[in-house]
Amino acid sequence: MPYCFECKGFAPGLIEICPECNAPYPKISSPVKGTWEYEDFTLQQHKDVLTEFPLFLQKINPARVLEIGTGHGGFSFLLRNSLNDMGLSEVPIKSFDVIERECYDALRSHGVEVSVQNLFDPSYSELEERELIGNYVQSPGISLVLCDGGNKRMEFNILSALLKEGDFIMAHDYAPDLQYFNEHIKGKRWDWFEIEDSHIEEACKANNLASFEEINFTDIVWVCKYKEKSESNAQ
Numbered sequence: 441m442p443y444c445f446e447c448k449g450f451a452p453g454l455i456e457i458c459p460e461c462n463a464p465y466p467k468i469s470s471p472v473k474g475t476w477e478y479e480d481f482t483l484q485q486h487k488d489v490l491t492e493f494p495l496f497l498q499k500i501n502p503a504r505v506l507e508i509g510t511g512h513g514g515f516s517f518l519l520r521n522s523l524n525d526m527g528l529s530e531v532p533i534k535s536f537d538v539i540e541r542e543c544y545d546a547l548r549s550h551g552v553e554v555s556v557q558n559l560f561d562p563s564y565s566e567l568e569e570r571e572l573i574g575n576y577v578q579s580p581g582i583s584l585v586l587c588d589g590g591n592k593r594m595e596f597n598i599l600s601a602l603l604k605e606g607d608f609i610m611a612h613d614y615a616p617d618l619q620y621f622n623e624h625i626k627g628k629r630w631d632w633f634e635i636e637d638s639h640i641e642e643a644c645k646a647n648n649l650a651s652f653e654e655i656n657f658t659d660i661v662w663v664c665k666y667k668e669k670s671e672s673n674a675q
């Protein structure tokens with residue numbers, strides 16, 4: 441069933457406009473649920489992130505998190521709780537969005553550093569805060585960069601160039617390609633598809649990014665890569 445982000449409800453029969461002929465028609469309902477309540481926040485993820493992300497964080501033990509796209513805060517809060525449970529309450533989560541939301545003060549009081557600031561230029565082709573973000577990601581210890589903002593493809597391509605060896609970058613609403621999305625994901629696990637392998641192939645090659653395969657992220661529509669040691673640094 442389509443979800444309305446304005447009234448925060450599921451809206452049966454919400455009208456959509458056909459991009460081909462401009463005719464209004466009701467949105468096709470789907471069994472996929474894209475929004476959950478997580479404690480006092482709203483989470484826009486497949487529900488299996490609730491088990492998979494805590495496991496992932498335990499495996500990689502990050503020193504900091506950068507999240508693009510705070511949304512309604514549920515995912516940021518899940519990350520915060522998971523890190524706290526690991527004894528990592530000092531690990532910072534810097535989360536950015538372009539819309540101030542009521543829930544952000546509560547999120548801040550729980551230790552998520554939410555900023556309402558666009559890090560990117562209006563055409564989403566450059567990082568405007570290169571020094572701030574570069575210094576943050578380049579600090580010692582593993583950085584985890586999460587792309588779930590307004591343009592995941594550009595976020596991944598721009599931010600992946602800032603990683604140091606051992607750092608991780610992920611993007612949401614991912615499927616390997618359109619055929620995989622149509623056959624395995626759409627109407628079954630997730631209805632949103634914004635980034636595929638061909639969008640990030642060059643950045644992965646240029647920045648020496650390898651797939652992290654210890655967790656099945658494809659099922660929860662995230663892509664997960666880490667920066668490998670370059671050959672000159674590998675022992």
Ligand SMILES: C[S@@+](CC[C@H](N)C(=O)[O-])C[C@H]1O[C@@H](n2cnc3c(N)ncnc32)[C@H](O)[C@@H]1O
Pocket residue numbers: 482483484485508509510511512513514515516536537538539557558559560588589590591
């Ligand atoms: C899909 S929602 C994020 C969902 C959230 N990560 C979650 O899992 O619950 C996408 C968010 O990206 C935000 N956004 C759009 N453009 C952005 C930008 N340039 N920088 C940061 N966030 C942006 C939108 O305001 C929206 O809140």
